[in-house]
Amino acid sequence: MGIINVLKKGLAKTKGGFVKKVEDLILGKKEIDKEALERLEEIMIGADIGVKTTDSLIKRIEEKVQRKELSDISGLTGYLKDEIRAILKSPQLSNNPPLAKGGMEGSRPYVIMVIGVNGVGKTTTIGKLAHRYKGEGKDVLLCAGDTFRAAAIEQLQVWGSRAGVDVIGQKAGADPSAVVFDACTAAKQRGVDMLIIDTAGRLHTKVNLMEELKKVKRVIGKVLPDAPHETLLILDATTGQNAISQMRLFNEGIENDRCRRGRWRFDRF
Ligand SMILES: Nc1nc2c(ncn2[C@@H]2O[C@H](COP(=O)(O)OP(=O)(O)OP(=O)(O)O)[C@@H](O)[C@H]2O)c(=O)[nH]1
Ligand SMILES: [Mg+2]
Known part of the structure; x- marks a missing residue:
């Protein structure tokens, strides 16, 4: 493998990662149907979001779709961003001890x-x-x-x-x-x-x-x-x-x- 290919491979997963895949999903679809949710689930698991978090996010999206609070697929990225931000700010994560042990x-x-x-x-x-x-x-x-x-x-x-x-x-x-x-x-x-x-x-x-x-x-x-x-x-x-x-x-x-x-x-x- 050439040096450029090796380099591309090393950076590939992060470059073509979560956001790009969700964007592709949105481009190819109009509404949030079962197929779109299945693909989203696959993308989230593949992006290391974890089974538990993925499950709970997908469930919440399903509920929102049922309640007609979210129907257009273009609203999905905004919703996901807000939810993921909230998870990252949750006390469980933000209270992690700092990496540097002695300060x-x-x-x-x-x-x-x-x-x-x-x-x-x-x-x-x-x-x-x-x-x-x-x-x-x-x-x-x-x-x-x-x-x-x-x-x-x-x-x-x-x-x-x-x-x-x-x-x-x-x-x-x-x-x-x-x-x-x-x-x-x-x-x-x-x-x-x-x-x-x-x-x-x-x-x-x-x-x-x-x-x-x-x-x-x-x-x-x-x-x-x-x-x-x-x-x-x-x-x-x-x-x-x-x-x-x-x-x-x-x-x-x-x-x-x-x-x-x-x-x-x-x-x-
Ligand atoms: N899914 C996933 N892939 C990751 C993660 N971290 C790195 N990768 C991918 O795993 C591959 C290897 O990542 P590197 O950071 O090059 O791993 P490394 O330990 O430095 O590799 P060497 O230097 O060759 O030993 C790349 O394709 C990364 O994009 C991660 O947290 N999750
Ligand atoms: Mg390395």
Whole structure:
């Protein structure tokens, strides 16, 4: 696969995602009938909205259609936007503890290292985090620590430009520790609030790749003594029992003491 295709693939799901699909549905239909609702349900499940939330949203739309409060399909996007906004503002979600465990104020730059097996959504999550923290007024820098996979650096750069934050990287094939060294030095010199480090996906069972990660972590700590302040292990939500083994081996691999204390946190982005 060419580099452009690899890049396109990495960004495809997010680009042609939820909004575009709902728009397509609206374009092809006039009224909210059974078929439209079934397609909407499919789109919502495919966009990770979750079965429970999807069910309740579809039920509410059905009720509105029955009561004739919503009949024209063009009113659907507005209704969905309002409902989803309300869900996101619900106390259950907005009371989530902040990601930064000790508060970011104490450590500047606050360094987050993002790890996980291949294709679980590390780079995408970094894009979302960068957008979120930038939106909160933080000065964010990204580090393209995945020098292994084709187009990984370009993929992070696309996310960086979407969020309006800089990306420190080198050429593909470079030593990830060297890139991380550069990024930590730049973060320190620029005095940014936050540095988020992307790493190459790796199987938790590959000892040499875990060693590489350990080295990356060591280099971060050399430039910025308390860093990384947070290490995010990204898991695919559809992973079953294997998640436990991924957590255990990644924690052992990078000698993370949080696991040994038995503290786990699950965050959603
Ligand atoms: N449905 C869904 N797809 C996602 C999510 N996050 C990422 N993806 C898609 O999953 C694919 C892989 O995402 P990446 O962010 O590149 O994953 P990664 O862990 O950085 O991958 P590697 O760097 O190759 O290990 C892309 O097509 C993303 O659009 C998510 O939360 N939900
Ligand atoms: Mg990646």
